[in-house]
Amino acid sequence: MRVKPIGERLLIKPIKEELKSAGGIVLPEKAKEKSQKAEVIEIGNSDEITVKVGDKVIFAKYSGNEIKIDDEEYILIDWNDILAKIEE
Known part of the structure; x- marks a missing residue:
């Protein structure tokens, strides 16, 4: 299924980051905060x-609406809730 945002909204996919402790132990998903980094999938x-x-x-941390599309998690977010673009 394809979702096309309307108006000044974006469909983004959160980037899951693996978090390790100082001793090298990989911490479970529930032990860390949700990432505020995402990839832009569709634009309104x-x-x-x-x-x-x-x-x-x-x-922004508490912005957007989480939705599932084909068992994948996405966020439908207003353009104004994008704080920065990551340049590598």
Whole structure:
């Protein structure tokens, strides 16, 4: 299924980061905070959106609506909740 955001919204996929303790032990998902990093999957219809599909971004902690598409977790988020673009 394909989802196309409307207006100034983005569909993003959170990037799951593996977190290790100082001793090298991999911590379980529940022991850490949710990542605020994501990859842009789809973009709505707005001239103001300055990121493109495939860009990696940092988004506001308690923003957006979590949805599942084909057993994958995504977030539908307003453009204003994107805080930064990650450049590597």
